[in-house]
Each structure stands twice: as C-alpha cells, then as structure tokens.
C-alpha cells in the first residue's frame with residue numbers, strides 16, 4: 001500500500017485536536033487536517049486561545065499549525081482529499097428512544113459515515129477513533145458500501161487511550177497503540193499503513209494489532225476496568241470511616257501487591273469525565289442486548305457505587321454541619337472532573353453543587369480553568385451559585401470548604417489564612433484525600449476526608 005500522505009480527522013474535540021497535533025509533530029512529512037461542524041471550535045484551534053486546556057498542548061499546536069496541521073470547517077473538501085480518515089466525533093449516551101440512558105448515541109457517527117461515502121471519489125481507509133459499541137465497524141462498512149460505485153473503504157478501529165490532563169505525555173509515550181482490522185489482504189494492508197504512521201515515534205512492540213471486534217471491545221473494557229478499580233476502593237470507604245481503618249493505608253497495602261498494582265486506587269468523591277460512565281453503560285447495554293443479564297448487572301454496579309459515593313459526600317456534609325446547610329456559604333474548590341483540565345463533563349462537583357443548592361446552601365465555586373464550563377453547567381441553578389477564580393476570596397466568610405478537584409494549587413494554599421477568614425466552626429471536606437489532614441485539624445478545622453475517620457474538635 002502506498003504511504004499515507006493526507007490524514008484527516010473528523011471531530012476537533014478533546015481527542016481529535018490533541019491526537020492529530022501529535023501526529024503532525026511526529027510526521028512532518030504528512031499533511032494532517034482536522035475538521036469540525038463547530039466553527040467556533042475550529043476558530044479557537046487556529047488562535048492562541050485553544051478550545052481546551054491541556055498541559056503542553058499549546059506548544060505542539062504552535063509548532064505544527066499551518067506547517068502540516070490544518071483546521072477547517074470544509075468537511076466535504078477534506079474528505080475528498082484524504083487518504084485516511086480518523087473519525088473522532090462524540091458518542092454520548094442516548095437520551096431518547098430505545099436504550100435511552102444506556103446505549104451509545106450513534107447519530108453523529110452515522111452522519112459522518114454517510115458524508116464520507118458521499119464525498120469519496122477514490123479508495124479510503126476509515127479509522128474509528130471514537131469509542132464505539134463492538135461491531136460498529138460492520139455497520140459503518142454497510143453504510144459505506146451501500147450502492148457500490150467502485151470506491152473501496154477499509155474500516156479499521158484505533159481507539160484512543162489518552163487521559164485528559166496528561167494527554168500530551170500519553171500520546172508521546174503511550175503504553176500501547178491498538179489497531180484492529182479485517183484480516184483480509186486489503187484489511188492487513190490498511191492496518192500496516194496505519195501502523196506505519198504511529199511507528200514514526202512509537203516502538204513497534206507497543207503497537208498491538210487485533211481483529212476489529214477485539215479492538216472495539218478492548219477500549220470499552222479498559223475503561224470499565226479502570227472505573228471498576230475506583231469503585232472497588234470507594235466501596236471500602238464507608239467501612240473504613242466506621243471502623244478506624246484508613247483507606248489510603250489500605251490502598252497502599254493492597255497496591256504493593258504486584259498483581260494488584262498501585263494505580264487507580266485513589267478513593268474520592270467518585271469518578272467523573274465524559275467517558276467512564278458512558279462507556280460502562282454502553283457495555284451494560286451490549287450485555288443486555290445479548291441477554292447477558294448477570295454480566296450487565298455486574299458492570300452496572302460500578303456506576304451505582306459511583307453515584308452513591310457522590311451522594312454520600314453531600315450527606316456527610318449535611319450530617320457534620322448539624323443537618324442543615326440552608327443559608328450557609330460553602331466554597332467548592334475545583335470544578336473540573338480532575339486536575340489539569342478545563343473539562344467538567346460528568347464532574348462529581350456538579351452533582352455536589354446541585355444537591356447543595358437543593359438544600360438552599362449559598363455556593364461559591366472556584367477553579368483555575370473550568371469556571372466558564374461551570375457557569376454553563378449550573379445555569380439552571382440560578383443565583384444560589386457564585387463564581388470566584390481566587391480561592392482565597394471564595395472561602396471568605398464560608399462555613400465550609402469542599403475540595404472537589406485535586407489541583408496542585410489547593411495543596412499549596414495558605415490554609416492558616418483560609419481558616420482565619422472563615423466563619424466558625426470551620427469545616428473542610430476533602431473529596432480527593434490529598435490535603436494534610438493532621439495540619440488542618442491542628443489549625444482548628446473540623447476535617448472530613450473519604451475513607452478516613454473524621455477529625456472533629458466537638
């Protein structure tokens with residue numbers, strides 16, 4: 001197969017933007033175009049004010065933009081010119097009709113497939129970059145080969161494993177790249193052409209190849225396993241709080257077993273982000289559709305535990321603060337679903353803010369990068385919520401502080417100054433278990449963490 005020169009990505013979001021910027025950096029001899037229907041997003045990619053915050057991303061875009069990385073809204077033209085098309089459109093949970101609240105909404109993906117079909121006058125490789133239900137490639141192949149006009153499409157799966165906040169490092173040095181293809185002559189040739197792109201900077205032994213279905217399912221399975229570890233450690237936190245065991249010590253002890261390993265054992269207010277919940281629910285739906293009810297129930301429980309952990313956090317706050325937070329000022333430090341991102345999709349902070357608003361608390365939200373998203377997410381909650389980028393101003397006169405995101409700056413904050421500016425008794429709820437609780441207690445705070453006995457002066 002001839003070398004791929006023109007690479008296109010449809011979807012300029014959290015995945016499409018960073019992955020294509022990295023390919024452009026590592027393959028200066030190939031032309032990379034990223035298109036999107038969202039003109040505002042495309043304009044932002046071409047400006048100094050990128051549409052997403054991601055450490056190191058600006059540098060990569062600055063180096064490649066208009067050299068061999070191009071952003072455009074002209075999807076038709078870009079399809080016509082491309083040799084390979086990565087599809088990185090959103091695949092959210094369906095909110096209507098059959099499978100609502102569980103199945104993946106494939107409307108954006110299908111629209112894209114039809115557009116590729118319409119605009120292609122020569123053979124193309126189409127690569128699923130979005131996370132999709134297993135066997136989606138078969139449906140894509142059907143859309144693409146309907147009314148055959150001699151153009152051949154080879155559909156591959158190349159799911160993305162980057163995590164937000166560390167996307168650039170993950171792309172630069174991934175644990176593995178996964179490429180699934182048909183195991184036919186043309187499928188294997190297309191697979192080799194895509195392997196060749198990644199082999200520009202990734203050792204070949206980290207580029208795994210499989211059949212298409214294994215690749216599609218592996219992506220969802222990887223997210224399900226990661227989320228399951230978080231729910232498993234979180235499922236121990238209540239027992240720890242009631243018995244005097246400390247979940248951070250338990251995590252260290254079990255994580256030292258090389259068969260278990262230390263990562264993704266950090267207890268907290270629950271996982272957020274656009275994908276864990278969506279992908280597990282998608283897995284649940286696939287199992288249900290095949291009549292595999294026990295398997296579906298097993299995976300559903302990972303999400304149930306996560307919802308419980310978020311609700312429980314607010315219950316702890318209420319109980320600690322004498323069963324009422326009405327009219328009390330509560331500062332939420334952090335709104336992003338994790339540190340080093342502006343992304344607030346499925347953030348536990350949103351659930352916590354909504355529940356506190358229902359209790360008539362006066363909420364102040366602070367975050368270094370996610371305040372704009374927070375304002376959009378909480379638009380319906382109204383004037384119970386205020387926004388303040390300076391954490392010291394946010395906590396002034398507050399009855400309680402709840403740390404929702406493990407931004408490093410909250411670890412470094414002058415907590416003595418915070419304590420002095422708050423109303424007493426001053427409560428702190430560490431939803432990420434990353435503050436120095438002994439020090440805070442000594443300063444006078446009543447300290448509540450996750451999976452650790454509360455430290456109260458009462």
Ligand code: NAD
Nearest residue numbers: 011012013014015036037038088089090091108130131160
């Ligand atoms: P996103 O919402 O940030 O970006 C998707 C983009 O696709 C949007 O800008 C949207 O306007 C565009 N789009 C939708 N339909 C289009 C069309 N017909 N033509 C052109 N553009 C179109 O989503 P994301 O977070 O980048 O996720 C994309 C996919 O990647 C999802 O399937 C997700 O599960 C998966 N994924 C995401 C991450 C992550 O960290 N966010 C990581 C791995 C995998």
Ligand code: UGA
Nearest residue numbers: 160161162163164264265266268270271272273275337338
């Ligand atoms: C996750 C996966 O880690 C990526 O491999 C995957 O590509 C991506 O989903 C996706 O498919 O979208 P991401 O959601 O960006 O990445 O971030 P994570 O680092 O996985 O964190 C997810 C959530 O779990 C965050 O809210 C984080 O605070 C929480 N978390 C993580 C914990 O509560 N405890 C932990 O030990 C680890």
